[in-house]
Amino acid sequence: MKLSIRSIFFLFWLLAISATQSIAVTPGKVVFQTDLMQLIQYEPMTAEVYRRPLLIVPPWINKYYVLDLQERNSFIKWALGEGHTVFVISWVNPDERLAHKDFEDYVFEGPLAALDAIDKATGESEVNMIGYCLGGTLLGAVLAYLRARGDERVKSATFFGSLLDFSEPGDLGVFIDEAQVQSLEQTMNKCGYLDGAEMAMTFNMLRANDLIWSFVVHNYLLGKEPVPFDLLYWNSDSTRMPAAMHSTYLRKMYMENVFCEPGGVIVGEVPIDLHKVETPAYFVSAAEDHIAPWKTTYLGAQIFSGPVTFVLAKSGHIAGIINPPGPRQYGHFTGPSVDGLTPEEWFAESEPHDESWWPRWAEWVSGYGGEKVTARIPGARELEVMEDAPGSFVKSRAA
Numbered sequence: 124m125k126l127s128i129r130s131i132f133f134l135f136w137l138l139a140i141s142a143t144q145s146i147a148v149t150p151g152k153v154v155f156q157t158d159l160m161q162l163i164q165y166e167p168m169t170a171e172v173y174r175r176p177l178l179i180v181p182p183w184i185n186k187y188y189v190l191d192l193q194e195r196n197s198f199i200k201w202a203l204g205e206g207h208t209v210f211v212i213s214w215v216n217p218d219e220r221l222a223h224k225d226f227e228d229y230v231f232e233g234p235l236a237a238l239d240a241i242d243k244a245t246g247e248s249e250v251n252m253i254g255y256c257l258g259g260t261l262l263g264a265v266l267a268y269l270r271a272r273g274d275e276r277v278k279s280a281t282f283f284g285s286l287l288d289f290s291e292p293g294d295l296g297v298f299i300d301e302a303q304v305q306s307l308e309q310t311m312n313k314c315g316y317l318d319g320a321e322m323a324m325t326f327n328m329l330r331a332n333d334l335i336w337s338f339v340v341h342n343y344l345l346g347k348e349p350v351p352f353d354l355l356y357w358n359s360d361s362t363r364m365p366a367a368m369h370s371t372y373l374r375k376m377y378m379e380n381v382f383c384e385p386g387g388v389i390v391g392e393v394p395i396d397l398h399k400v401e402t403p404a405y406f407v408s409a410a411e412d413h414i415a416p417w418k419t420t421y422l423g424a425q426i427f428s429g430p431v432t433f434v435l436a437k438s439g440h441i442a443g444i445i446n447p448p449g450p451r452q453y454g455h456f457t458g459p460s461v462d463g464l465t466p467e468e469w470f471a472e473s474e475p476h477d478e479s480w481w482p483r484w485a486e487w488v489s490g491y492g493g494e495k496v497t498a499r500i501p502g503a504r505e506l507e508v509m510e511d512a513p514g515s516f517v518k519s520r521a522a
Contacts (some may be wrong), residue, residue, distance in 0.1 A: 145193050152164055161215075165210075167203065173489065174498065183362060184362060200353050229264055229389075230268065254280070254281070254282055263282075279488060282424075284409055315365070382397070400427045404430070408433070434455055434456065
């Protein structure tokens, strides 16, 4: 029996579709948008909040709601309960009209545009930021760009499973060489984007037993009843990549590894230099991450000039991050400063903890939150409500 890529993804959809009724349900409003993203401001859960809002930058390779799957494991809902005014970028699912959008467009029309919008929404120009996966790479570019311009609006930066140094990309490097990138570019030049199914299948094949064949055997071959599965639905909800951006990303980051070099990447005619970033940073990596290997994310944590905290979560790229306190939580490791230590040396000196890393991070970021102020309601200031969360961009499917 032969299963095509399209039939496998259709199977994913059948297995997971019933999960859509309970995902991305944290109350919020879309208050701003550009060609590339919608900005969601969430309803507060506490009477008072930290003065500085929290802006989350997810990867545009996947939908943002991995951070808001269900009430029991929603990082967004949990952060609201900790007293943060939470904003999240929801990236567009691009088509041929956005083929020309490049990496720097994602910088300007994503986080930088969001910073200006948050100022209008809350009256607060200073923020704390989180970048997840590719969103963390983008956050690094934002920090370096702002540093070059003397802009200090970002008071702390947190990186979830994010690569800044791409010298050892792990399993994904198997799929990235000159011949394969040229082939992808030829395909993208025809339609203006990389099809979401191709990208998703690449990631799924890295862990085929977990992400493909277990479901094929259990449900398709054995005929057992599908179980609603929020993460499976998210995993099958793939997105497209604009041709220009994806080509730049593969070549500059993975193939040439110049993102971590001074002036290796230009943003708005500004040669960025990650080494000059002094923003306090918190890196959360995962021990079994096959997309952003922890020893490589560790190298990225050593680039910055400011204070850096490195935490190693157990499990993988998703479960290591989406790891709420409570039953079945994964533990984590804390250790000394990353300065002058190899990843192996750091781990040898690290200390294991059985609980989730979320409360530890909450204590750290609260030190950059500022004093408490009255909670903000979406649409109460200069930005009007455009639509309810999760917004229309996230509902656009690749197929």
